[in-house]
Amino acid sequence: MRKPPDMFDRDHEWAALTRFVSDEQPGATLGVVSGRRRQGKTFLLEAVCRAAGGFYFGAIEAADPESLRHISRALTAHCKPASPFHFQNWSEVVDTLLSLGAERPIPVVIDEFPYLAKANPELPSIIQNAFRPLREQRTGSRTRLLLCGSALSFMSRLLSGSAPLRGRAGLELVVRPLDFRLAAEFWGIDDPRLAIQVNAIVGGTPAYRREFARGDVPNGPEDFDDWVARTVLNPETPLFREPRYLLAEEPDLRDTALYLSVLGAVACGNATRGGIANYLERKAADVAHPITVLEDAGLLRRDADAFRDNRSTYRITEPLIRFYQTIMRPVWDQLERPGSAHRVWAGSRRRFTGNVLGPHFEQLCRDWALHDADPALFDGLPARVANGTVHDPATRTGHELDLAVIGASDGGKPPLLAIGEAKWNDTMGVGHIDRLRHLRDLIGRAGRYDVSQTRLMCCSGAGFNDKAQLAAERGEVILVDAPALYAKR
Template sequence: MDKPAEMFDRDYEWSALSRFITDPQPGATLGVVSGRRRQGKTFLLDAACRAAGGFYFGATEAADAESLRRISAALTAHVRPVSPFHFANWSEAVDALLGLGSERPVPVVIDEFPYLAKANPELPSIIQEALRPLRDQRTSSRTRLLLCGSALSFMGRLLSGNAPLRGRAGLEMVVRPLDHRLAAEFWGIADPHLAMKVNAVVGGTPAYRREFARGDTPRGPEDFDDWVVRTVLNPETPLFREARYLLAEEPDLRDTALYLSVLAAVADGNATRGGMAGYLERKATDIAHPINVLEDAGLLHRDADAFRDNRPTYRIAEPLIGFYHAIMRPVWDQLERPGSASRVWQASRRRFVSNVLGPHFEQICRDWALHHADPDLLGGLPAHVGHGVVHDSKARIGHEVDVAVIGIADAGKPPLLAIGEAKWNDTMGMAHIERLRHIRSIVSQAGRYDTTNTRLICFSGAGFNDKAHAAAEADPDVRLVDLAALYSQA
């Protein structure tokens, strides 16, 4: 299938869909596509249906009978039969969809499938029965049925455990946000410093540029502050309330106030369960359930400590939600008053750097090390990249490590390929390198990792002084990574 010219990137997803849809083997097959809202799933699947002459149906939040009427009308308009379809139940509807692939492989997309399953919980079992291996309607069909949804908690359960559709899917694809490099290209931003700041606000969600900001991008580094004021902090734009809507759209989030407070605690720097519980003045056991629900919804991400067991930390997975809780929610009443955005932003810029931009830069450095860095620079292929705290028993203090790159264990201890420090606003020098050397020696004494070839990496958004450059030239274990390297496509 030819990918539409107007579709940015998504080469991997388009290729996976093409292979699934055009597979000539007999028998109907099932695929599941999920991803957070606004990532372009609908655009992707609708384009695939258009390219392959398939059928696309977008479900809405409606009663079961109304949804049956809607899909009957949509299929009638698509097939144009002698007499229109009037499905009495979903078994009839699914059989009719399988009938579309009687002559050739045909994609059939049911978008926002969780809406249908919420109104009729038996629907996954009905599809399971329709796709039973020896059933005539399945064996005589080459329909490629694709179920799509944005409710990550529901979609995650669709193929897990004892779910009816477990083992039935031939494709399970997650449409993720664009990474920081692709996001910069998508927003048309060539300056890495500006690109990182924009990414810390809106992340890699494609819809935020085209639909929500109406193509408004910062014209240069000097325009960033004005861009924040006229887009994200402007009550007249969709971006202004988007973070609140993202939470409200999740079907499993019932006590919205509690979930908002948990996210606010994390945005305020309380990354542990104990920290969140203290912020909310509750017991840690009381917030276990909302944390798990937010994790399942893809709004909160759990990171294991690379150096201490059972000491996980949490971070907000969607940058716009983090920006909302750190900058907008505390002064929401002021922001809703027209003309207040500029005043609020002037007073919030320092908080933006410390609570939003700094942590986001650290996470981008970890993502870069895991997905983009040359293994030769790291000393091997990473199996996991995280962060953590190294306890110094002599000094009785803990040293935070922003980036910990762990390699693949062969027979003995797993190798610690690299440890790194990430500073957005600091020009890094010898003090940072010596600190990493000291931490490496402590980790070596602890004996958990093999530190024989551990590299020391400094990540900086402000650059490095002459002594740092001299140290990197003299010691092959020292590496300096600036913004240009993080955004390099090489």
């Protein structure tokens, strides 16, 4: 199947779907496609159905009888039977969907499947029963049934544990946001520093450029401030209220105020469970459930400390939500007044740099080291890249380390391939390199990692002074600037 010319990237996803729906083996098969909203799942699945002559059904939030009427009409329009379909239950629907693949492999997509399962919790069990291994309707069909949904917490449970569909799926595909390098290409931004600033606000969600910003892209670095004011801080654009809608659309987030407060705590730098509890003036046990729900929804991620087993930190995974929590939520009443965007942004620019852009740049550097950097740079393939706190017994203090590039263990101590520091607005020099040398010595004395080949790495959005450049030429340090993050290998 040929990918539509107007579909940006998604080569991996298209190839996976093509293999699944074109599989000639006998017997109907089941696939699950998930991903956050606005990532282009519907566009992708509709394109697959068009290319292969399949059937696509987009569910809506409705009572079970109404959904049965909707899919009856949709299948009647698709199959054009002698008499219209009037399904009385979902068993009849699923068997009709299986009959579509009687002659050849054919994709059948049920989009927003969580809406249907919410109205009829027995639906996963009905599908499980229809896909029994020796059932005639299944063995005589080559329907490739794809269940799709945006409620990540629900979709992750669909195939886990003792769920009815566990072990039934032949495809489990997650449609993720574009990574920061692809996002820059999608937005058509060539300037690396500008690309990082835009990515810190809108991330890699395709819909935010085409639909929500109506193709409005910053016209160079000097236009960035005006672009922020006329898009995400403009109450007339969909981007303005999108962060609130993202939370409202998650079915498991019932007490929205509590979850907003948890995210607000993390956005303000309270990244540990204890820090979140203190910010909310609650006990740590009281915030365990909302943190877990936000993790399941894909809005929070727990990062284990590279050097302390009993410590982990949380970060907001959706840049737009972090921007909203840090910049917009504290001054929401002012932003709702037309014409206030420029004034509010001028007063928020410093907070954006320190609380949004700086942490985002650190995470981009970790992502780059894990996924994009040449392994030869570290003399080994990274298994994990994390941040952490290095303890200094002599001074009884902890030193924050932005990057720890850890290799796979061969039975002994895991090799620490590199340690690094990431600064968005600092021109880095010998002082930063000396600090990394000291931290490498402390890590070596602790004995947890093999530091015999540990490289030093400085990542800066502002560049490096002459002494740092000389140290890099002598092979003492790896220097990574904004252009290096976007350079193609």
